[in-house]
Amino acid sequence: xxxxxxxxxxxxxxxxxxxxxQYVYQKFSEQYxxxxxxxxxKKEVQVQEKSVNLLIWDIAxxxxxxxxxxxxxxxAHAVVYVFDLTRPATYESITKELKQISLELPAIPVWxxxxxxxxxxxxxxxxxxxxxxxxVHFTTSxxxxxxxxxxxxxxxxxxx
Amino acid sequence: xxxxxxxxxxxxxxHFIVFDQDGHCLESEGQLISPNLLKGNLFENFSFLESxxxxxxxxxxxxxxxxxxxxxxxxxxxxxxxxxxxxxxxxQRQEANLWMVHDQTEMYLRIMQLQQDRNEKAISGExxxxxxxxxxxxxxxxxFKNEELKRQQEFKTQFYARLSHELRTPLHSxxxxxxxxSEKQKAHQQAKYLNALQATSRHxxxxxxxxIDFSRIExxxxxxxxxxxxLKDLIEEVIASFRYKAEEKRIEIKVTYxxxxxxxxxLDATKLKQILFNLIGNAVKFTDRGYVLLEAxxxxxxxxxxxLTVIDTGPGIAKxxxxxxxxxxxxxxxxxxxxxGLGLSIVKQLCDLSGGNITYIRxxxxxxxxxxxTLPYLxxxxxxxxxSEELPLESHIQKMLIADDDEINCxxxxxxxxxxxxxxxxVSTGKQAIEKLMSNSYDLLIxxxxxxxxxxxxxxxxxxxxxxxxxxxxxxLTGSMxxxxxxxxxxxxxxxxxxxxxxxxxxxxLIRFDVPTDQSGINLDYLYKISxxxxxxIKELIKKFLDTVPSDFAKIKQHQDGKDPFALQKMLHKSKIxxxxxxxxxxxxxxxxxxxxxxxxxxxxxxxxxxSDLEKQVNAAVIKLKAEFKSL
Numbered sequence: 001x002x003x004x005x006x007x008x009x010x011x012x013x014x015x016x017x018x019x020x021x022q023y024v025y026q027k028f029s030e031q032y033x034x035x036x037x038x039x040x041x042k043k044e045v046q047v048q049e050k051s052v053n054l055l056i057w058d059i060a061x062x063x064x065x066x067x068x069x070x071x072x073x074x075x076a077h078a079v080v081y082v083f084d085l086t087r088p089a090t091y092e093s094i095t096k097e098l099k100q101i102s103l104e105l106p107a108i109p110v111w112x113x114x115x116x117x118x119x120x121x122x123x124x125x126x127x128x129x130x131x132x133x134x135x136v137h138f139t140t141s142x143x144x145x146x147x148x149x150x151x152x153x154x155x156x157x158x159x160x
Numbered sequence: 161x162x163x164x165x166x167x168x169x170x171x172x173x174x175h176f177i178v179f180d181q182d183g184h185c186l187e188s189e190g191q192l193i194s195p196n197l198l199k200g201n202l203f204e205n206f207s208f209l210e211s212x213x214x215x216x217x218x219x220x221x222x223x224x225x226x227x228x229x230x231x232x233x234x235x236x237x238x239x240x241x242x243x244x245x246x247x248x249x250x251x252q253r254q255e256a257n258l259w260m261v262h263d264q265t266e267m268y269l270r271i272m273q274l275q276q277d278r279n280e281k282a283i284s285g286e287x288x289x290x291x292x293x294x295x296x297x298x299x300x301x302x303x304f305k306n307e308e309l310k311r312q313q314e315f316k317t318q319f320y321a322r323l324s325h326e327l328r329t330p331l332h333s334x335x336x337x338x339x340x341x342s343e344k345q346k347a348h349q350q351a352k353y354l355n356a357l358q359a360t361s362r363h364x365x366x367x368x369x370x371x372i373d374f375s376r377i378e379x380x381x382x383x384x385x386x387x388x389x390x391l392k393d394l395i396e397e398v399i400a401s402f403r404y405k406a407e408e409k410r411i412e413i414k415v416t417y418x419x420x421x422x423x424x425x426x427l428d429a430t431k432l433k434q435i436l437f438n439l440i441g442n443a444v445k446f447t448d449r450g451y452v453l454l455e456a457x458x459x460x461x462x463x464x465x466x467x468l469t470v471i472d473t474g475p476g477i478a479k480x481x482x483x484x485x486x487x488x489x490x491x492x493x494x495x496x497x498x499x500x501g502l503g504l505s506i507v508k509q510l511c512d513l514s515g516g517n518i519t520y521i522r523x524x525x526x527x528x529x530x531x532x533x534t535l536p537y538l539x540x541x542x543x544x545x546x547x548s549e550e551l552p553l554e555s556h557i558q559k560m561l562i563a564d565d566d567e568i569n570c571x572x573x574x575x576x577x578x579x580x581x582x583x584x585x586x587v588s589t590g591k592q593a594i595e596k597l598m599s600n601s602y603d604l605l606i607x608x609x610x611x612x613x614x615x616x617x618x619x620x621x622x623x624x625x626x627x628x629x630x631x632x633x634x635x636x637l638t639g640s641m642x643x644x645x646x647x648x649x650x651x652x653x654x655x656x657x658x659x660x661x662x663x664x665x666x667x668x669x670l671i672r673f674d675v676p677t678d679q680s681g682i683n684l685d686y687l688y689k690i691s692x693x694x695x696x697x698i699k700e701l702i703k704k705f706l707d708t709v710p711s712d713f714a715k716i717k718q719h720q721d722g723k724d725p726f727a728l729q730k731m732l733h734k735s736k737i738x739x740x741x742x743x744x745x746x747x748x749x750x751x752x753x754x755x756x757x758x759x760x761x762x763x764x765x766x767x768x769x770x771x772s773d774l775e776k777q778v779n780a781a782v783i784k785l786k787a788e789f790k791s792l
Binding site: 005013032042057069 | 229
């Protein structure tokens with residue numbers, strides 16, 4: 001079975017832990033609990049009759065990617081960069097953040113995800129996506145589970 | 161002893177595991193990780209190690225990596241925060257992996273608490289800042305709106321002051337000229353006053369129209385409606401209307417056309433006229449010496465737009481006023497010339513409405529004004545044949561009835577129609593109109609919307625109810641430009657809504673373009689079909705119609721008093737088949753119905769009217785068929 005290390009990055013409070021909790025345990029809590037360090041979760045995904053073991057690293061959100069210990073990113077096979085659709089501060093410097101990631105992890109696929117879509121109307125989401133200088137791959141809601149499964153399936157499918 | 165203390169202390173908070181490349185535990189020292197978990201494959205038991213399997217295979221001897229603050233469950237349901245270190249070591253002379261686990265839960269929980277507070281505060285701060293930004297933006301917007309309102313209010317106040325002056329001036333002239341005309345004057349003097357009166361009235365009307373147009377544009381009730389338009393004729397017409405004024409000012413007014421400029425095109429003729437009237441009107445008004453030139457061309461690139469450039473040699477526009485050129489209520493008063501301040505703003509909005517634009521081109525010499533308008537157009541599917549003088553109006557409009565309580569308006573229209581050999585009758589109420597239609601046939605009805613007792617719409621409804629409508633075109637006169645009224649009137653079956661005061665010339669134009677010229681109901685397709693395209697046969701059938709039908713109708717008319725219904729029935733029966741040949745299905749059906757009524761010995765009350773109506777159709781058909789006969 002394939003085992004792939006997927007790391008979730010992004011600023012604090014964007015919902016990285018909630019996305020993983022929803023995806024792995026189908027649970028959601030409104031309460032904000034900050035993550036420190038790293039927590040690793042595991043989920044097996046079936047893609048075209050093949051099993052992929054996703055080892056999902058929930059890395060504590062920081063102001064900047066430079067503050068994340070480099071060893072957390074070592075050997076990563078994919079990056080999911082999450083931002084909060086309702087907080088401009090989480091996507092205003094996204095180009096810089098992604099550039100930093102590509103320097104540390106060259107040739108590693110990065111999925112850009114706007115979370116908390118349940119808090120906005122479709123037209124508002126479209127406006128925000130238009131503001132983000134890079135292509136947003138998914139707009140998810142950890143609360144309603146919208147697009148969460150799709151996101152990780154897409155990541156797993158990449159390895160098959 | 162101290163070594164023992166140290167060992168015991170480390171045993172409680174640290175664990176050291178040596179394992180091989182396949183994940184089998186070789187040695188373990190510590191109590192943090194349950195011995196059960198150390199049995200079997202460590203890569204399968206610990207996600208951390210599984211994640212780093214590739215990394216471990218690439219590490220060289222003595223390489224070491226630290227992973228601080230790893231959130232793990234060392235024992236069941238006991239969450240811990242540990243610092244991990246992975247190191248490549250020599251174990252019994254073999255390369256092996258060392259995993260050092262240092263439990264720092266207490267410290268990290270304290271850090272987590274601090275981090276939680278810090279993040280919550282930072283997130284609150286972000287939202288506060290966003291709220292502040294939104295409030296600032298809202299405040300700026302309100303400030304801007306307030307300033308804009310103030311500016312508009314100021315302009316409106318000035319505008320109304322100027323507008324009342326603008327309205328009063330021509331009204332005074334009209335009043336004065338009317339007084340002069342009421343006095344005994346020599347004929348040439350009267351003509352001069354009359355001309356001045358007409359010009360002043362037109363000026364007054366244009367000011368009022370501008371104000372109304374502007375309000376319609378502002379409320380978004382105006383749309384661009386493309387229709388087949390005789391483009392060059394329209395331009396010439398506009399130019400012609402300014403020729404007198406230009407001659408009076410001794411300035412030249414000219415127009416040039418690019419070779420590929422289309423004769424006809426699909427665009428909104430009324431609005432194009434408005435645009436040109438405003439631009440050329442301004443140019444003539446402000447130019448006291450030199451010329452006004454209109455250049456008509458197509459845009460260079462794709463030729464999808466017509467390009468109309470109006471150039472004058474007037475005093476030009478002050479630089480500081482250029483930015484306000486197209487703003488409403490802005491006056492570009494030069495040399496004492498004052499307008500409503502809406503003209504250019506209307507032109508701009510009409511251009512925008514069409515999908516085109518208007519630009520101001522600053523003159524190189526410093527004087528004069530150049531405006532360039534581009535408007536989208538489509539070539540019409542068919543060229544428009546403007547009715548020429550050779551096609552007299554009386555061929556389709558011979559008689560019309562006007563119902564309007566404004567006697568002067570009626571008098572003006574009746575007199576004017578006479579010039580074009582149209583017999584026009586006027587009545588002042590809806591009731592009188594109904595009475596007239598009971599005994600007369602008209603080709604066109606003009607009803608006033610507001611009439612005492614019975615208004616235009618009520619009159620029309622009554623006519624339809626009494627079957628006196630005669631399916632003839634109806635124009636409705638109204639003093640209001642309200643789209644609601646227009647919609648109501650058009651949906652009642654009115655052909656055209658005319659806004660008062662109507663210029664007689666404009667009425668004649670409307671009759672030319674809006675009343676179907678062919679009232680005969682001929683369908684030559686039918687003729688061609690039944691003759692299988694045989695020209696000789698077609699000619700023969702047309703000849704038969706021309707030879708027999710007019711004389712038949714002369715005889716039919718002799719029986720229109722209804723005294724001998726059976727003789728009339730026979731005549732109708734004999735003649736009606738000719739109608740069928742030339743596709744006059746309507747006339748055929750009418751004759752058949754009349755024949756049926758007469759065969760039962762009944763005479764319809766409006767027999768004379770029905771025959772007169774049929775005769776008109778026949779006369780129109782004769783004209784058309786003669787032309788067709790010649791062409792064959």
